[in-house]
Amino acid sequence: MQVFVRNFGCSANTADGEVLAGCLAQAGFQLASSESEADVLIYNTCAVKGPTENRIINAMKHAPEGKKLIVAGCLPVISFERLSREVCFNGAIGPSVGSGIVDVVSRVYAGEKVVELSDLNCKPPLDLPRVKTNPVISVVPVNYGCLGSCSYCCVVFARGHLRSYDIREIDKRVQSDVASGVKEFWITSQDTACYGREMGSSLAELLTALGDLPGDFKVRVGMMTPNMVTDMQDKLINAFRNDKIFKFLHLPVQSGDDETLKHMRRFYTSEQFKCIVETFRSELPDLTLATDIIVGFPGETEEAFENTIKLLDEVKPDVTNVSKFFARPKTAAAQIQNGLVDRKEIKRRSAVAAELVKRISSERNQRWVGWVGQVLVDEKGKVEGSWVGRNFAYKPVVIKSSDNLLGKTLRAKTVKASATYLEGTIIEK
Secondary structure, rough: OOEEEEEEEOOOHHHHHHHHHHHHHHHHEEEOOOOOHEEEEEEOOOOOOOHHHHHHHHHOOOOOOOOEEEEEEEEHHOHHHHHHOOOOOOOOOOOOOOOOHHHHHHHHHHHEEEEEEOOOOOOOOOOOOOOOOOEEEEEEEEEOOOOOOOOOOOOOHHOEEOEEHHHHHHHHHHHHHHHHHOEEEEEEOOOHHHOHHHOOOOHHHHHHHHOOOOOOOOOOOOOOHHHHHHHHHHHHHHHHHHEEHHHHHHOOOOOOHHHHHHHHHOOOHHHHHHHHHHHHHHHHOOOEEEEEEEEEOOOOOOHHHHHHHHHHHOOOOOEOOOOOOOOOOOHHHHHHHOOOOOOOHHEEEEEHHHHHHHHHHHHHHHHOOOOOEEEEEEEEEOOOOOOEEEEOOEEEEEOOOOOOOOOOOEEEEEEOOOOOOOEEEEEEE
C-alpha cells in the first residue's frame, strides 16, 4: 500500500506531517511521491484563517478519484460540519496523533470510516521517526497549546491546553539531529513564550540550554505573544545573545489600537509592545523584527485602523504579515454583531497596510546592502541555480551558484535588496 502525505499550514503542522510520514514508513507502508501513485491520501490540514480553509477544502474536492482520503490536523476539529458537508472522506483525525496514524490508515484501507477527534491533549514523543521535508532544517515542537484566549482564534479548539516537553527531551532531540547533519532548528509552537510555564520552566531557560549544546547549528525561535515575554524579557535577551540563536523576533501585535486589542483579548497595550521592541533593539541592534496585524476586526473604526498604521510606521518591523479578519467557527469574535466592518472596507485597509509594509520592509533591507558575513544555506531558490541562505539575523540572502550549496556555511556580501530578500555574492566557501 502506498500513502501520500500533504502538509498545509504552520511549522507545527510541518512537524506533525513529518512524523506521520515517518511512522508510516517505519510500519512498512510505502510513501508515494505523488497523489496519483497513492492508495491513501493524508491531508494534514490547517484552518486558522477562512481563506486557508477554503483553499484546503477546494484541494480535497479536487483530489484524485478512487483514493482513500484521511483528513488530519486542525481543520476537522474546527470545521467538521463543513468538512462532512462538502468533502467525501474516509477518515478524520486531529493534530499531533503521532504513531496513531498507523492504526488509522490500516483501518481506513480495510474499509472502515474512522473519525477520532476527541483527544486534544496528546503529546507524541519527540523521538518518533520522521521524514524531513528539508534535510538541513529540523522543526521541533517544544509545546502544544497555549495560555491565550484570543477572541478571534480557533486553533485553541484544535490544539488544546498547554503541554510542554522537558528541556532534556528537547536537548536529546537536537543533539540527535545535529549528529545526522541538521544545521538549523525551528523552535515552534502556538506560542513559544508559553513554553514550560505549566512545569516551572521558561523559553529563556530552554534557549540558554540549547545555546550551551555542542555542535555547529542555529536556532530560529517561533512566535511569541507580547504579554508572555515581559516577565522574562531580560533573561530572554541574554539567551538571544548566544551566537547559536538567530537574532529574529516574531512578536505579533495584531492591532495598534488599545481598544481593539481589548476586544481581541490580547492582554497588552500598543505601548507595551513598543517597549518590548525598543528593549530588544537596544540590546540587539541588528535584530529582525516580524509581526502580524489583523485588519477589519469587528469594531475597528477608521481611527483604530489609523492607529495600527501609525504603530507600523513608528516601529518599522522588518516583516509584517497582514491578515483580513474572517470570523472563525466557535470563536467569541464570530458572535459579535455590532461594528462589523464592510468587506470592501476590509479589502481597502488591507491594501493600505500592505503598501506601507512593503515600503518599510524595503527600507529596512536596504540597510543590509554591503554587509559581509556568514550565511547558512538552508533551501533551494525558486530560480534554477539559486540558493537561499540566512545570516545571523535570519535575513534571507539569495546566492547564485551551479554547485550544491545546501547546508553549507559561506562568507558572502550582500549587493542588492528588495522588500522580501537580499541578494548576495560568495566571497569564500
